[in-house]
Amino acid sequence: MNNIICIDIGGTAIKYGVINTEGDVQCTRETPTEAKKGAAALTEKLRHITRELLAECPDAGGIAISTAGVVNSDEASILHATDAIPGWKGTSLRNELAEFSLPVEAENDVNCAGLAEYISGNAQGAKSALVMTIGTGIGGCYIEEGRLLNGHTYSACEVGYLPVDGTAFQDLAATSVLSATV
Template sequence: MEYALGVDIGGTKVAIGLVDKTGFVKEQSIIPTDLSIPPEDMIYRINSEIRKIISKTDLSKGELKGIGIGAPGPLDIKNGLITCPPNLHTWINIPIQRLIEKEFPYPVKLENDANAAALAEKWVGAGKENENFIYMTISTGIGSGIMVDGKLLHGYRGNAGDVGHMVVDTSFGKCTCGQYGCLEAIASGTAIATEGSNIVGEKLTTKEVFDLFKEGHPQIVAYMEKVLRVLGIACVSLINTFDTEKIVIGGGVSKVGEPLFQPIRDYVEAHALNPEGRLTEIVPSKLDQNTGVVGSAALWLL
């Protein structure tokens, strides 16, 4: 059996898993992303978890093909660098590929985390039957992986699909990237929890904001209707631009289910330019929270 290690680096946590050639996660570890320490120290912790996972499994020589890293952009995937991600604000030009590769006798590949997740959806998830689809993650931040004619759209440096910093409504204020009205600053889990807490006057999680939305809290309903409209605008823009078959939505926010998905579908049905585009499927990920790990491992197993 062939295996690969997938490392999914996020703004709040890092997931590390051993994945087999069917996409099954055999072993997994999740550790918090500590932004109070130097990036090199955080990578040391990641390497320690990789060692633990390898030590738990009795792999014969040659079974482990390599280590795949999915990380938030901007990246320089040609040189293995995390360059300046807004949600990892101290990670500037970090040679993560080299820092992991030097600790293990395995080759390492770096990929944008949303691109890696799109690979996972194509391999064993909701995009398995599609040659043209977009995976959009809504979590700490927002990003996307764009599959065109069965291949990932990378762009010049590997950063294509960074839709979280697509400006959709400047009235919502300033984003961490410096622009006003970015999708991520409006509709990420972080943004929803922050603004929902401000409205109610107490600290809320994203789920609790959605719970109040479902319960009909007047101010939260008015706010969330704007957020969901913005997500609909973003999906229509992607459909109009890429003429895609399907948009797969993953990440923690997607777990709220139909209160998220149905308003987006309604907006797309009303506003996509092409009549066929209005029928674009808007579906949840089929991989729960393992999308990033499976996708990072897919860099070696596909």
């Protein structure tokens, strides 16, 4: 039974740990994202997290990353991102973590949330599911008959980036924006 290092990069916190292929959580941790420090600082933090988890779980068979932005899941790279993480666009997570000689997979964080709901949450057993998240940003995911629909540009259902009066929807209506105006 292989263990997988799992890292969820959120706007405020990075949640990480090890999960085995049966879905059993081996350990979990959390650390501030410090996103404004930029992509270089964030990728160094990812290397530190990976070293930490490999010291405890040297049999890990891969690294799975969930992150904001438009993610080319075939290449584990960031195609588009807001300025929430300066320099994140263009980051190749496989290249950044190549020193560990482990397979690295990456997917948009809302797509991961949608897949989790479809596999074992409220959308389990549904023919199709539309999942949205509203937090630091706004994201969407659509699953049809067990298949995540990313689109040919990996941006299907990226509702947060939709323009509303010349501004991205999430820049007007995300929880982080609305709570700052109260």
